[in-house]
Amino acid sequence: MRHIPTDLVTRYEREGWWTRDTIGDLLTRGLDAAPETEFRVHSTVRPWSGTFGDVELVARRLAGGLRARGVGPGDVVVFQLPNWMEAAAVFWASAFLGATVVPVVHFYGRKELGHILGETKPKVFVCAEKFGRSEFDADLCADVPIVGVVGRDFDELLDAEPMDGTVPTDPSGPALIAFTSGTTRAPKGVVHSHQTLGCETRQLADRYPPDRGKQLTAAPVGHFIGMVNAFLIPVLDGTAINLTDVWDPARALALMKSDGLTVGGGATYFVTSLLDHPEFTSGHIPFMKYAGLGGSSVPAAVTTRLAALGIIVFRAYGSTEHPSITVSYYTAPEEKRLFTDGEAAPGVEIRLADDGEILSRGPDLCLGYTDMTLNELAFDDEGWYHTGDIGVLDEDGYLTITDRKADIIIRGGENIGALEVEEILLGLPGVAEAAAVAAPDSRLGEHVAAVLRLKPGHTMPTMDEVREHFDRAGVAKQKWPEELHRIDDFPRTASGKIQKFVVRQDIATLD
Template sequence: MREIPAELTERYAAEGWWTGETVGDLLTRGLAAAPDTEFRVHSAVRPWAGTFRDVEAVARRLAGGLRERGVGPGDAVAFQLPNWMEAAAVFWASALLGAAVVPIVHFYGRKEVGYILDAVRPRVFVTAERFGRLEFRPDVCADVPVVGVVGRDFDALLGDEPLTQPLPADPAAPALIAFTSGTTRDPKGVVHSHRTLGHETRQLAASYPPDRGRQLTAAPVGHFIGMVNAFLIPVLDGTPVHLTDVWDPAGALRLMRDLQLHIGGGAPYYVTSLLDHPDFTAEHLRYLRYAGLGGSSVPAAVTTRLAGLGIQVFRAYGSTEHPSITSSRHDAPEPKRLFTDGTALPGVEIRLAEDGEILSRGPDLCLGYTDPALTARAFDEDGWYRTGDLGELDEDGYLTITGRKADLIIRGGENISALEVEEVLLAMPGVAEAAVVAAPDARLGEHAAGFLRMLPGHPLPGLDAMRVHFERAGLARQKWPEELHEVAEFPRTASGKVQKFRLRQDIAVGT
């Protein structure tokens, strides 16, 4: 792990950002305060309904059973589960044991799961026998001492005696190893401590609108933000948990209407897929009061569209490594909310390097990676994290993401921001989503290639129509896409980001 400067450690403790509380302590206190709070899973294959008390009982028996098997502080507990009750039980049990929980996105395949298990060497692995692309493979986890499969032998892990109190653990020790979403080929294991994860939970909870309503969580709990929103913030706030294990816009719209559940945002795709669905009506807008957007690029075309419907939009910026770097308050001036990614959150510092790269540090910044070489490249000795993102700061301290260093197209020596080109493509009639990547060019090295998901009934525009549109937009000609491809659905990460490396692969093989 990286060495955190003593000055930062002292400051975060003095300002109250870091406390002596472990995640197990946070959960114990929150669950005791609101034991009868509703907990429901909306699923076609494994629905469940109960209360915090019911889930806690399973978690404490699981913790007791794992403790009997020698699991405790310093160990790793991995799980690969959909948004099911058992995922909460495993997460809470791990926290009570003082172990580091390792959530794995449920649609990762054998290669990714094997890579993660080999990287962290967990004492425990809990998974499902089958769900969508998830299929239990005993050979993948053959070296894990304790394995449980939900629906088959998970209950055998439960002890007769529940663990009544969280085991003592060092608040500076690892509490979570979260693997990045996969926009790079191999996921990176990001290590968070009890202090960084606890601060992130408190900070994120404080930033949400107080009247946001009963939230539906569709983001996978194997991903950082889905996990925090499902298993930590509701316990801290005493608010109901409603999970769904697949993202189905039609099903989400039914739950919004029938159970008065709200959608609070996330990656723009989650919100726009609701608005574009034929079942969407004006009645649903009452359950879309706010849209906190982040997790991927947030086009201005999307924020202005939502604002035009009366939705209070605000943007946020962060990553698995540094979850909450900037955000606009939900009541900030509209131009700031719609067109910037907000200001630095309490305790967080940001600055721009000479090339525009965003550098950040703060009390929710991770300890580093499971790979020491990655840690050495990403952090400097003063505690600054090199985000790899490019940005601009305005006179009021509001940050706007302008691109990613690895998401630049270099055409004949000219740097082209993929985000800038995507914004123009999104303004074309009938375009639901756009992604731009670098395509090889024999003459210029690279050129821009656009991938479009079209709205129903709208054909892919031709290159001539696209050029007319870009001419009207006034974008320099060297930035115009030189090829367009249509996709029915984009390949995505758990947080909803488009996996651009797969689009580049498609170009390379001519598909």
């Protein structure tokens, strides 16, 4: 893992950011305190209703079954599931066992999932038999010793007797590996310890408004923040868990009225898709009192629109590597909440390099990557994380993101590596050169725009041809281009590299 300076370790322990609790310890105390708390899955294909105690029983039976099969601290458990009860059971069971859990977003395709399984070499893999475009592929997990398929044989992993307590494990050791797409061709594995994950969970819980109501979680639990918001924070707070496995604005609006559920933010798409829906009325505003936005670019047009409706907007900035770099609290001045990405979170330090790149370090910063070569590029000997983002600080210490050095597109909170998209585009007949860049999206923040330079005598592919090509490549649909543009030649640096920032700026003028 990356080098963490001794003085930082001492400080985080002295100031209470890092404790001796494991994630299993945190869950056990929270579940013991509120066993009757509601747990519901709002789904058309796999609805479920029960309590924390009901789900904990499944989790502890699963922990018992896995322990009997030799799973314990140091072993890796991968799950690729929608926002279902079984996802919570797998996560909680892994925590009780002291195993390292690897959540995978349910829409990742064969290519991404195959890379993750090869990178982590899990002892256990749990997935859905079928959900949406995803379907169980026995060949992909042929080398995994223990496989459970929800909808087929998952229950066979459950022991008759639930496992008591937690298996002792080192709180500074790996608790979670979260995969995020970046500038490389394959997702990057980000390793968090019990201490960094526990710190992040407490950080988020402490800054949420106490009167936020019963939250509906639509963000995928296979994503870092979706998982924390769904399966950790409610247990710490003793508040109800309400999940939906497909984001349907009409269903969310109906649940506000029928069940009193609230939507409290996330990526801008979740909020704007509600406001833009024809069934949205002023009667829904009381169920959208707050909007904590982050995970993708947050246009000022969106924050001011929400504020005009009386919704209290507050923003945050972070990443899977460093989840809470800056925050603006719901009590902060409106100008800061609407137009900046917040101030340094408690315990976190930020500074700007000479070129404006944001450097951060803090008790919720990850241990590093599964690919050790990436650690040397992202972390320095003083413990600073080089984010790849460019920003400015105002006189009050509030940060505003102005540009991005890293070559990624953030669509609805999901990172998409431009290089991976470009390599697939180059497989299209007649494509000489390709650039994938972020294009503004009023719902999702950004989406993929493909800019192509063609070989002489070739015609531009149609959008249908591009979609079929990406489908055959087996990548997640979120990575498919949603705009196509042709260019005679790209703007370039003196060394011939494509100037992506110029392409992004000029994309609206391309034919």
